[in-house]
Amino acid sequence: MELEKTIRLLKEGKHLSEERVYDICLKSQELLITEGNVTHVDTPVTICGDIHGQLHDLLTLFEKSGGVEKTRYVFLGDFVDRGFYSLESFLLLLCYKIRYPDRITLIRGNHETRQITKVYGFYDEVMRKYGNSNVWRYCCEVFDYLSLGAIINNRIFCVHGGLSPDVSTINEIKAIDRKQEVPHEGAMCDLLWSDPDDVDKWSLSPRGAGFLFGSNEVEEFLHTNGFELIARAHQLVMEGYKEMFDGGLVTVWSAPNYCYRCGNVAAVLKIDDQLERNYTIFDAVQPQDGVGNAIIPTKQPQMDYFL
Amino acid sequence: MADRDVEKSLKRTVRPGINTIEITAARELHARTVNARNPRNERAMQTTTTTTTMAKSSASFFKEPIPRHVCNSANNPPCKHCGRMIIPSPVATYPLEDNPSISINNWTITSRKRPILNSEELEDWETNKLSGLGALPEMIFGNNYISIKNVEKNWSIDFRALDALSMVNLEDSGIRVSYSKDWINSKLKTTAKEVHEDDLFEISSESLNIVKNYDWTYSTEYKGTVINYNDNDVIDFKTDNDLVLPIDKLSKPDQILFFDDMILFEDELADNGISILNVKIRVMNERLLLLSRFFLRVDDVIVRVYDTRIYVEFDENKVIREFKQYESEYNDLMANQKRVLAHSRDPKALLRDSNWVVEHIPLVKRQCEVIQF
Numbered sequence: 001m002e003l004e005k006t007i008r009l010l011k012e013g014k015h016l017s018e019e020r021v022y023d024i025c026l027k028s029q030e031l032l033i034t035e036g037n038v039t040h041v042d043t044p045v046t047i048c049g050d051i052h053g054q055l056h057d058l059l060t061l062f063e064k065s066g067g068v069e070k071t072r073y074v075f076l077g078d079f080v081d082r083g084f085y086s087l088e089s090f091l092l093l094l095c096y097k098i099r100y101p102d103r104i105t106l107i108r109g110n111h112e113t114r115q116i117t118k119v120y121g122f123y124d125e126v127m128r129k130y131g132n133s134n135v136w137r138y139c140c141e142v143f144d145y146l147s148l149g150a151i152i153n154n155r156i157f158c159v160h161g162g163l164s165p166d167v168s169t170i171n172e173i174k175a176i177d178r179k180q181e182v183p184h185e186g187a188m189c190d191l192l193w194s195d196p197d198d199v200d201k202w203s204l205s206p207r208g209a210g211f212l213f214g215s216n217e218v219e220e221f222l223h224t225n226g227f228e229l230i231a232r233a234h235q236l237v238m239e240g241y242k243e244m245f246d247g248g249l250v251t252v253w254s255a256p257n258y259c260y261r262c263g264n265v266a267a268v269l270k271i272d273d274q275l276e277r278n279y280t281i282f283d284a285v286q287p288q289d290g291v292g293n294a295i296i297p298t299k300q301p302q303m304d305y306f307l
Numbered sequence: 308m309a310d311r312d313v314e315k316s317l318k319r320t321v322r323p324g325i326n327t328i329e330i331t332a333a334r335e336l337h338a339r340t341v342n343a344r345n346p347r348n349e350r351a352m353q354t355t356t357t358t359t360t361m362a363k364s365s366a367s368f369f370k371e372p373i374p375r376h377v378c379n380s381a382n383n384p385p386c387k388h389c390g391r392m393i394i395p396s397p398v399a400t401y402p403l404e405d406n407p408s409i410s411i412n413n414w415t416i417t418s419r420k421r422p423i424l425n426s427e428e429l430e431d432w433e434t435n436k437l438s439g440l441g442a443l444p445e446m447i448f449g450n451n452y453i454s455i456k457n458v459e460k461n462w463s464i465d466f467r468a469l470d471a472l473s474m475v476n477l478e479d480s481g482i483r484v485s486y487s488k489d490w491i492n493s494k495l496k497t498t499a500k501e502v503h504e505d506d507l508f509e510i511s512s513e514s515l516n517i518v519k520n521y522d523w524t525y526s527t528e529y530k531g532t533v534i535n536y537n538d539n540d541v542i543d544f545k546t547d548n549d550l551v552l553p554i555d556k557l558s559k560p561d562q563i564l565f566f567d568d569m570i571l572f573e574d575e576l577a578d579n580g581i582s583i584l585n586v587k588i589r590v591m592n593e594r595l596l597l598l599s600r601f602f603l604r605v606d607d608v609i610v611r612v613y614d615t616r617i618y619v620e621f622d623e624n625k626v627i628r629e630f631k632q633y634e635s636e637y638n639d640l641m642a643n644q645k646r647v648l649a650h651s652r653d654p655k656a657l658l659r660d661s662n663w664v665v666e667h668i669p670l671v672k673r674q675c676e677v678i679q680f
Contacts, residue, residue: 110578111578116578118655119578119606119655120575120578124656184486184489184490185486185489185490185493185494186493193577195442197441197442199518199519200518203516203517203518203519204491204515204516204517204518205517205523205577206441206479206480206517206519206520206521206523207483207484207487207523207576207577207579208483208484208487208488208490208491209483209484209486209487209490209491210490210577212518235445236423236445236446237426238422238423238424238425238426238429239425239426242426258446259446261570262422262423262446263421263422263423264422264423302568303563303566303589304589305558305560305563305589306587306589306596306598307554307557307558307596
């Protein structure tokens with residue numbers, strides 16, 4: 001079957017024709033357009049954080065967490081940029097989505113935008129691999145249809161970044177017109193960008209844009225909506241995950257040895273039917289195989305006569 | 308099976324895509340690694356990469372220096388002199404642990420590379436060591452360092468992330484991301500509307516206050532940490548701004564015995580640019596050069612480069628430290644380099660390259676200091 005073949009090629013990091021990519025993007029859009037801004041998902045489910053184009057580590061993720069044939073997944077966004085295989089990673093997730101629609105939920109991250117991918121690697125990668133930007137454009141079209149959040153068993157809220165002062169109930173997220181480039185301000189932007197911090201109330205980031213929220217905001221949001229946990233990604237964590245605010249919020253990070261140089265481990269969070277949390281930790285793929293062939297590029301210092 | 312696929316893809320070199328480009332690059336990388344481990348190959352590589360005109364005149368440059376260094380790290384692959392090569396071992400990419408060291412005369416140079424700080428360390432830095440900073444950089448290589456030590460005088464200059472971040476200003480930097488005004492204005496508008504329509508909705512313009520003020524660009528004028536291990540014999544730099552670094556000596560392609568390049572901290576400023584502190588060092592038979600570079604780019608707002616160079620001439624026991632500050636408005640740089648940037652396929656790529664940026668923005672301040680042991 002054509003789709004199975006495509007999945008196999010993607011897993012091997014092989015080149016796909018522009019037409020094939022177009023086809024995958026179109027099919028995924030048709031699927032995604034039927035989903036709401038917030039998708040409802042049942043347990044058991046595995047929550048995954050940022051991937052950032054680390055294809056080999058994404059394959060490890062599936063291997064360590066049961067695989068898409070047997071497990072349901074929620075991905076919290078940031079599939080692309082920074083790693084060397086953004087395209088293959090994103091397309092593989094889309095192919096799985098087409099093949100097993102009810103087993104993969106994809107949430108939009110702040111990197112799933114035209115503007116950010118132009119600066120942080122995905123656009124360059126497509127130009128390098130295809131010599132033109134068509135494939136990048138097809139993918140950006142898909143980005144606009146990704147959902148903004150997911151709710152597991154009506155108890156766990158999944159989002160890429162965090163909360164927004166403009167959002168106190170889920171209905172307010174449902175009212176957003178999501179099918180657009182992520183705007184620079186407003187609820188949609190906050191959900192993808194904001195960070196938890198040790199603050200007493202909503203506060204402005206010193207950068208002059210973007211919100212920080214603290215335990216009070218988390219408590220209020222959980223209480224208002226009858227939730228017990230906010231699962232988000234967006235921030236690098238050395239240990240792969242970090243719980244904050246008495247376990248009311250967790251950051252999940254799924255890109256091990258981030259940017260091929262941070263030396264961190266990665267994690268995914270499995271939620272079982274009793275809503276118990278089980279973290280699976282995994283390491284980055286070794287840069288070389290048993291006989292010394294490089295599997296992934298390494299950031300070794302290049303000796304130079306700098307002045 | 309996989310190997311056969313690789314062979315196939317190598318033959319189809321014309322075809323664009325990941326097979327050819329990435330795998331060829333990977334193979335080259337591997338070949339370099341293997342070559343680097345073999346001292347004979349290393350010499351062969353050096354001559355082949357030199358241009359022919361260079362090769363003729365460079366006979367004296369490549370004259371075998373009298374070996375006098377000592378390798379202090381046992382895990383490195385062989386070098387022709389003392390059975391060890393000192394360039395940080397190519398196998399140590401993961402788990403990113405390596406602690407190479409070399410000694411020449413009274414000088415010992417050591418470096419260490421470790422992963423980013425773990426949560427425990429990070430919390431300690433956040434709550435104790437750097438409590439003034441609202442948020443720390445996303446990636447802190449807090450256990451990395453480069454140290455240049457004079458063993459006889461028990462003096463050293465080290466480069467470490469903690470000391471660099473301690474120098475970050477704890478006041479408002481005045482710098483805002485380019486769309487800050489629009490962002491705040493739009494919030495003020497929605498606030499006014501929401502409060503009017505729905506009393507339950509509590510967002511006062513108070514939430515648009517910055518609670519913690521600090522320089523979120525992490526700009527640091529860090530010039531290294533001077534350590535006097537003998538309290539009663541304190542040696543420090545003396546300012547002499549007339550001094551210049553001996554570029555002629557440093558331009559000679561003397562064999563590099565020790566090289567390292569590391570990041571101390573890095574933050575992408577929530578995708579508004581980059582703030583990065585990078586240190587690199589090369590040690591030759593007679594001298595060493597270290598460059599510590601802080602590079603800041605806030606897209607559409609500002610670019611900054613702070614360079615600290617440490618130069619040691621081993622036989623003279625002299626250390627020179629040069630500090631240079633470069634800065635420009637982002638738009639000024641764009642306007643000055645309009646033609647170059649317009650012809651570039653990806654103009655943003657140039658702006659990501661600190662080497663290109665530093666050559667095209669004005670020098671704001673220069674300072675030079677010296678120690679004669």
